[in-house]
Amino acid sequence: MNILAIIGHVVISFLASTGALAIFAGKGIYHAVTPPLYFRIIGQQMMRIGYYSLPVVGLTAFFTGGALALQIYVGGSRFNAESIVPTIVVLGITRELGPVLGGLMVAGRVAAAIAAEIGTMRVTEQIDALSTLSTNPFKYLVGPRLVAATATMPILVLIGDLIGVMGGYVVSITRLDLNGAAYMKNTIDFLETQDVVSGLAKAAVFGFIIALMGTFHGYRSKGGAQGVGAATTNAVVTASVLILAANYLLTEVFFSS
Amino acid sequence: MTDHPMLSLQNVHKRFGKKVVLDGFDLDVKKGESVVIIGGSGTGKSVSLKCVLGLLKPDAGTILVDGEDVTHAKGKQREKSLRKFGMLFQGAALFDSLTVWENVGFGLMQGFNMPKDQAREIAIEKLRRVGLGKDVADLNPSELSGGMQKRVGLARAIATEPDIIFFDEPTTGLDPIMADVINDLIRECVKELGATALSITHDMASVRKIADDVAMLYQGKIIWKGPVDTIDHCGNPFVEQFIHGKAEGPISVDVSV
Numbered sequence A: 001m002n003i004l005a006i007i008g009h010v011v012i013s014f015l016a017s018t019g020a021l022a023i024f025a026g027k028g029i030y031h032a033v034t035p036p037l038y039f040r041i042i043g044q045q046m047m048r049i050g051y052y053s054l055p056v057v058g059l060t061a062f063f064t065g066g067a068l069a070l071q072i073y074v075g076g077s078r079f080n081a082e083s084i085v086p087t088i089v090v091l092g093i094t095r096e097l098g099p100v101l102g103g104l105m106v107a108g109r110v111a112a113a114i115a116a117e118i119g120t121m122r123v124t125e126q127i128d129a130l131s132t133l134s135t136n137p138f139k140y141l142v143g144p145r146l147v148a149a150t151a152t153m154p155i156l157v158l159i160g161d162l163i164g165v166m167g168g169y170v171v172s173i174t175r176l177d178l179n180g181a182a183y184m185k186n187t188i189d190f191l192e193t194q195d196v197v198s199g200l201a202k203a204a205v206f207g208f209i210i211a212l213m214g215t216f217h218g219y220r221s222k223g224g225a226q227g228v229g230a231a232t233t234n235a236v237v238t239a240s241v242l243i244l245a246a247n248y249l250l251t252e253v254f255f256s257s
Numbered sequence B: 001m002t003d004h005p006m007l008s009l010q011n012v013h014k015r016f017g018k019k020v021v022l023d024g025f026d027l028d029v030k031k032g033e034s035v036v037i038i039g040g041s042g043t044g045k046s047v048s049l050k051c052v053l054g055l056l057k058p059d060a061g062t063i064l065v066d067g068e069d070v071t072h073a074k075g076k077q078r079e080k081s082l083r084k085f086g087m088l089f090q091g092a093a094l095f096d097s098l099t100v101w102e103n104v105g106f107g108l109m110q111g112f113n114m115p116k117d118q119a120r121e122i123a124i125e126k127l128r129r130v131g132l133g134k135d136v137a138d139l140n141p142s143e144l145s146g147g148m149q150k151r152v153g154l155a156r157a158i159a160t161e162p163d164i165i166f167f168d169e170p171t172t173g174l175d176p177i178m179a180d181v182i183n184d185l186i187r188e189c190v191k192e193l194g195a196t197a198l199s200i201t202h203d204m205a206s207v208r209k210i211a212d213d214v215a216m217l218y219q220g221k222i223i224w225k226g227p228v229d230t231i232d233h234c235g236n237p238f239v240e241q242f243i244h245g246k247a248e249g250p251i252s253v254d255v256s257v
Helices: A003-033 A039-049 A051-077 A082-123 A126-132 A137-175 A180-189 A193-219 A224-256 B045-053 B075-082 B100-111 B116-129 B146-159 B176-193 B204-210 B228-233 B237-244
Strands: B007-016 B019-029 B034-038 B060-065 B085-088 B164-168 B196-200 B213-218 B221-227
Touching (some): A082 A126, A082 A180, A082 A193, A126 A137, B019 B045, B019 B060, B045 B085, B045 B164, B045 B196, B085 B146, B100 B116, B100 B146, B146 B164, B196 B204, B204 B228, B221 B237
Parallel strands (some): B034 B196, B164 B196
Antiparallel strands (some): B007 B019, B007 B060, B213 B221
């Protein structure tokens, strides 16, 4: 095939998907904020997205905090600056690793689950059935998931932040023989509100990305079991990449301000 | 009495990529009449139903429901038009996250804002109508057999007492006895409600049982339409080949690889 034709094909299908995603997101947001709102489903989804992700996010944060403490100790000791461990741990966790690793873990869990569920509903005509029963699928399926994920991710990450700092604390006092009271004091003294808030803002954006990718790929899946499988994979991959890209952009924004 | 047909498709065209599915599809269904569209697999029978419901947008043509043009209906107008419809999907398309009675009462609760208790009562009554006892009401759809799922799907389609009911291959995948039970139920339910029915099937036993009029779809057009009792002597070679299920005839099936 002509090389130009191939390039053209790739560019056109990329632009078409981007446009479709933008329209999908616009419709999703519109239906997420206009009545009637399905509070029962939003609550259900918050449970599934938030509460059931707690163990995964908690464990990730704990081990990351611990590893961070060891690494920073190694680096810090080269300048006789071991006392910097708690400050860097808490900054690293709240500003960067809490939201990013939490987001990636939840993307694997939740974007996949959403895409599989909605994809199955699509291929078994349940989404068509919703329409024939006077229910807008965007209002019933997409909106509540967007709201629930955007609202729960910051809470989840805040809990992850606490557990991550605790991980650093536990490792520091058991493995590195740092003083516990001094560790806590250093953690709190050098932490600014903006460190935590910027991380939570990231988390909200990541939550939105996760639900959007899950619903978008699920909604467009076709062709039976294989189609649902592809939708699930695409949801996780695109959600993860978009989280990392959005993370850089948001960090740039918070860095400049 | 109104003189316009309940349902009218005029010169409807629909294509997917290069594949032309509907190519000037014309069909009128009078109020209270039961029309069955027959035709081979993949000839666009489902597509025609989905165009009427607005699940697919026709490329050209006009669709009138009770005299009202719904071809480009959106938002509120489309929702209002959809309230006139009930549909039994091929795979039943029951919502697997809800119980049986919630499935049946879904349209009442969502579309007509009926309180839960009242919707449950009607749902149980409709389930009884299709021969299912109160004990199935609280089961999940996945716990039911294929025939029972179809009956729940039928109960859901008639729950809101719609003016027009669509049946998409109602007997596919059922044993002959269960198929006959479903055919009887369809016939009775449509009569009781005084509804207009449009079905698609390639099961001739089902056609003879539920149809007043039969329309044959071939290459995107209705090539023959007439009362069911004339179908055996219609003199149309396409129809005759189809109803007798012969491989030889004017309809050639491409089996070359």
